Amino acid sequence: MAETFSKRERRKKKIEKKREKELRRDERRNTVTQRKTLEEMMAYVDENGNLSDxxxxxxxxxxxxxxxxxxxxxxxxxxDPEALLTGVISYFDPVKGYGFVVNELTKERLFVHVTGLAQPDTELNMGDKVSYTATRSDRGMQAISVMKR
Known part of the structure; x- marks a missing residue:
């Protein structure tokens, strides 16, 4: 019985695929067996911080x-650790009695409470320049002895 053209073409493609698969497998096996030496795998860093071989x-x-x-x-x-720090009031809510001061040098933001004011009758507003002493509280840094400048 004679083989048709399409069957012959399919068989050729199947054989070709099988051969390509074997070639790829052989290449993978060769790369695994061809291990690099330690010196070939080494990378060095030059004085500029670039990788070099x-x-x-x-x-x-x-x-x-x-x-x-x-x-x-x-x-x-x-x-001077005893010197007063300076900053600007970034937020203050007089109803709730707290706000924040931003240090002029470090831009660190510290919590301010009305109980930390040097004079309890002082009114603080946003943008006021103040001097204060920083202390660590259980919730972070806090400004105490706050005075308007």
């Missing part, structure tokens, strides 16, 4: 003491 020149190596490395930058502390 060449090791750094040992002549240019500098010794750095561990205590010279700054892990974090500390917040700037005032020169």
């Amino acid at each position: 060449t090791p750094p020149d040992p002549k240019n190596v500098r010794k750095i003491a561990a205590d010279e490395i700054a892990i974090a930058v500390p917040k700037a502390a005032p020169a």
